[in-house]
Amino acid sequence: MTGPLKPARNSGNLFDLVAQLGTTPEEQVDALVERGGVTIERIVSTGQASPPGFWYDSPRAEWVVLLTGAAMLEFDGDPEPHRMKPGDHVLIEAHCRHRVAWTSDTEPSVWLAVHYP
Structure with missing residues (x-):
């Protein structure tokens, strides 16, 4: 048996x-969790x-899912762009330029x- 549930913090x-939205040229990035x-x-x-x-070249892997909207990713060395619609996800390995x-x-x-590492 476990103790009482802790409230969401x-x-x-x-x-x-x-x-x-639309008033800044920057994307809005919010870190929701940072642990381990x-x-x-x-x-x-x-x-x-x-x-x-410009190419991202991260030392960490990244799994990303598009929840709303539409987007297109490009991967270095791949001539075909990766179109994304809501629900699409992709795993980008560490140091995969994109x-x-x-x-x-x-x-x-x-x-x-x-x-993640």
């Missing part, structure tokens, strides 16, 4: 968009893309990203 709603080398983020994109010639080629500018693209 850190809760929220992934679809509550705190920032004024694992980071879980909510990312809200509204038409943002990686700068030309970039965000496009996100919808007509609706928020809400991502859930899990970074």
